Structures are given as structure tokens and as C-alpha cells.
Amino acid sequence: MSKRLTGILTPIIAVLLGIIVGTIIMLASGYNPVDAYTALWNGAFGETYYIGEVIRQFTPYILAGLAVAFAFRVGLFNIGVEGQFIVGWLASVWVGVSFDLPRVIHLPLAILAAMVAGALWAFIPGFLKARFRVHEVIVTIMMNYVALHTTNYIIRNVLAAKSGDKTEQIHESASLRSEFLQSITDYSRLHWGIVIAIVCCIIMWFLLERTTRGFELRAVGFNQHAAHYAGMSVNKNIILSMLISGAFAGLAGAMEGLGTFGYAAVKGGFTGVGFEGIAVALLGANTSLGVFFSAILFGILEVGALNMPLEAGVPNELVSIIIALIVFFVASSYIIRIFLDRFSKKEVK
Template identity: 65%
Template sequence: MEVLKNKFSGFMIPLVSVILGLLAGAIIMLFSGYDPILAYTALFNGIFSNTYVMGETIRQFTPLILSGLAVAFAFRTGLFNIGVEGQLLVGWLASVYVGLQFDGLTPFLHIPLAILAAAAAGALWGVVPGFLKAKYHVHEVITTIMMNYIALHVVNAIIRSYLLAPGERTETIHQSASLASAYLQSITDFSRLHYGFLVAIIGAIIMWFLLWKTTLGYELRAVGFNTNASQYAGINVSRNIVLSMVISGAFAGVAGSMEGLGTYGYMSILSAFTGIGFDGIAVSLLGANSAIGVVLAAALFGGLKIGALNMQSVAQVPTQLIEIVIALIIFFVASSYLIRWFSNRLNKRGKI
């Protein structure tokens, strides 16, 4: 009974937070002189009105699922991976590099090879903060934030030095490495939808299976729950900390490959972060760090971002207001968890 109560509570907190975030956004619109009913109608139509926007919505939330999984996986094992953005960037570059090689290779080999390269690059970028955490107890938040900036400038330097093509970008990858699909584009009125959404769903299944159906997942969760007890039980804590960051980085790297192999087919020199990795933190939080929750939260965030464009054109509401609504949703989620934690503390004191 207590388990069902916790699961119901875990489902209700994000749902109520979304409703409160939308209501707060409506109030802000009213005070700003906009019509919230017209704005939200336009937002809804901007997500579901035709096949094109539905295809763009799915395309938008595909990398968000994987970046959310990266954050959620680390969090489930007691770590806070703020470096998803950097791991995503190196994964993006690795996938594009492999996509530019091996001309004539069959797609059944080229695409998995490029995705695996992205996963390996993201995993490698996660090794450093994982090792520093395990060996020297350096907090992963500090190291992963620093690794983001290193990734941004290293990736730009590699493109400028070795892969630069006209337009401040790399060449377009070979068709054999592309996740883009003429069939998907035709049925979605030529949106940028690609087969990467299947990779994202498979990623969610892998995370769920790994954490909850394997001995390795049990050890990783045990270390995250209590390192001292895990060490006493004979679990190699240091190895599992590094492994957790490696797997989290791999998810982030694959998120980058969705942009490199699917949406764009190349990588441009970036003047700033993409924001996908940082949005993954919000997606993970709203999804309660569960695989299905991350998928649903990513769908919500992707829908809000695509629908915001229609909201701006129809109701003249700035797209920045959607960012405010998303921030409010996360605020209410965090507040709810804080209230529940505080309530549990009071209940325990009362029992004592």
C-alpha cells in the first residue's frame, strides 16, 4: 500500500506542477496584456494542428529524451551530472566524423557505428569527473560544469582545424549514416522528423532494464543510496562511480548524435551551448528520474517549444514566455519535493 501511495504521489507531483505552471503563465499573460485563452489555443494548435508540427515536435523532443536519461541515470546512482551538454557536444562531433568516413558502407553498419562512436565519446568525457569523484572526492557538479566549457572550445577547435567547410561547419555526412527519412518527411509534410526517435525510445528501455533488471544496476543504485553500506557489502564503490558517469555520458553522447545524424547532418561551429543538455536536467526532474517519466517530460518540453512558435505568430505572445512557464513548472516540482521531504521529516519526529 505504501509503495502504491509513493508511486501515485510521484505521478501527481509533476502533473500538478504542470497545471500550476500553465496557470501561473496565464496570470503573467493577463498582467502583460495578452489573451491567455488565445495563446494556449495557439500553443495547442502549434503542437497538434497538422502532421508537420507533430513531426517537428517529435524531432524536438528526441534528443531531450536522451539528455534527460543521462541526467536521470546519474541521479539514480547518487550523482548529479551537469556535464550532459559537453558530453552531448563531443558525441555530436564524433557521430559526424564517423558519418563523414566509410563512404559506401551499408546504413545497417554505418548508422550503428556512428551512434556507438557518439556514445563512446560521451562516455570518455564522463570518465574524467567520474575518476576525480571516485579517487579524490572532487564534487562532480564542479568538474562537469568545467568540462562543458572545455568540450565547447575543443569541439570548435577540431572543426576549425580539421573538418571546416564553407559556412563555418563540417561537410554533410554520407547518406549511409543519416537517420533522416524521406518516408517520414513525406508523411509529416516534409518536417525534419527522423528515425532517431526510435533510438531514444530504445535508450529509455535500456536505462530501465539496466537499473532495475540487472545486478550491475542494483550495485549502481546501492552505491548511490549509501556508499558506506555498499562498501561494507563488498561492492567496489569507486568502480561503480566511474561506471555511472561513463554510462550517463554515453546517453548524452547519443543525444548529440541525434542532431548530427538526424536533424542537421553536420555540425556547425558553436558560439554558445545548444541548451539541450541543460534542458535534460529539467526533463529528468519533471520525469521523476524514471525512464517513462523522462519520455513524457521530454514530450511536454518539446511540445511547448514547438507550440511557442505558433503562439507567438497567432497571439503575439513572446516565445520567452514559454521559457518562463517551463521554469515555473520546474519550480513547482522542486517545491513539491521540498514540501514532501519537510513533511516526512516532521512525521518522523512526531513518531519519535
């Protein structure tokens, strides 16, 4: 079986296995899986409103997925997307409430602020990795918590209106909201962010596959020593990849700050978008097209799940279990590949 075919089959098998195990869990706990999956389908596609919500949901997933995938391609594991996402969210809202500017300047400025904030947050682990060889996984995990507590502190003490727990609504001139998109989707919260997300997919593909810089980045990801020997600066590329990855993550935060919510609120815990990004990137094999499609899948699952308790009486956490299982099976793809190899060898005989 060709390598390319195996590469496409492995994630599909992982998704199927996740759904099968999810079905078994439902049967074991006395729920009707057919009702549950019907409810999920209706919750995602039943009305135009739900379709709008699905698109809104997967917009930040695409960007978070790109953030994880980009770092992965350079050989770095950015678990800190969640933290970069949170600081990006706050930065975009901060600019959104603080200035009064015409839309052509204000909106790009707010988006840029989110990207810069995310990139700066990711710069720290990137720099520590390049300069001190500190493993980025631990640093990014720690940075997530620093981001959570620091942004909560800033919202509570600097931005919140009268000892509240959230900021004011951003000014209309910084908003990504679109009456047009809302009206064609029966007044869902769909916003222009999806356009930005698609453009970013193309940018990542172009940057990695069609530029010299992208070639260097990938070379560092394949083999640092070879890249170094070929005269490329490993450290520079490590830092650069974290900056770009963080900018994607910050942009994902802007989707929530400028699009979906229009404000930032004190958070009791993580939003989960960053971790969803890891799942999205893994399932999408770290390519921009793969990320795009797997983000759509996770968006459908998450939004459709909300309908499961209403229509079928199944707790929506079932979808979290399925997503976790998909990650588990994609990670264990070694064993799936072995089965595929055996299967194809038998056919030849």
C-alpha cells in the first residue's frame, strides 16, 4: 500500500475507531446511539442557524490547529497555544475598547495586537529553547497558566467596568461581526473571521512549501544537525517558527475577542481551544489542508453535541470522549499502520 494512501487512511481509521468506541460506550450505558448521532447531525446541519454556528466554532480551531501544526513542522511541540490564544484574545479586546478610530485602521490594529501578543507569548519558550535548550513542552505548559492568571488579573483590575468580571463591549469599528453573514445564517454569531482563517491556511501552505524560508524551517524540523551543517541557523528558525505559531494562536484569540463575543471575561479555567488545536493538527497530519478539514470535523462534533442532551438525552461530554479517543488513535497510528501493512500484504498473496 502506498505511503500516501496510508497517510490518508490512518486519520480516517482513527476517526472511525473513535466513533465506534463512542458507540460502544453509549450502548454500555444504555443510550441509543442512533438517536444520539441523529441529534448530533441535526444539531450541526438541521437549520441554517446551526450551520452558521458550526462555521463560527471551527474558525478558531483552524487557526489554533495551524499554530500547533506550524511548530510541529519545525520539530517543536507548542502546547502553549491555549495561553497564546488567551493573551491574543485580551490584546484584541484591549485595542478594541481603548481606541476610537475609523474601521479601516481600528480593525487591522486590533487583529495585529492579537498576533503580536500571541507571538510575544510564544517567543519566550522559543528563545529559551534556542538559547538554553530548555524543552518547549514544559515551558509552554507553564506559560499557559501564567497567561490565565495574568489576563484574569488585568481584566479584573484594569479593564473591567466597575468591579465586574468582564470588559466592556468592543467598539463597532473593531468588530469582525457581519450583519450580512448573520442574516444569511438565521442570526447565528457567524463573523468575517472565517475569511481570515482560510487566508491563513493558504499563507501557511505557501510559506512552508513555496519559499526558501519555509524550506529552511522544514529542514530544521527534519534534522537539526543536517540543517546546521548546510549553513542554516537552527536557533533563528526555532524562534521564528514559535513567533509565527504564536501569531496564529493570537489570531485565534482575536476571532473570539472581535468576532464571537466582543469582550473578554475572567476565566475559571482554560477555554480548551488550544488543546483542540493539538487534536486538529494531529488529525490533519500538520498540513494546512488537513488542518482545515479536521477543524471542520471538530466544529461539527462540538456544536452538534450541544443538541444531544436535548434531543436524545445523551450527555454532550460523549463528544469530548470521542475527540480524546481520536487523538489517542492518531497518536497510536504506528499500530494502525502495521495492521494496514498486514492487510495489504495478504491481498497481494
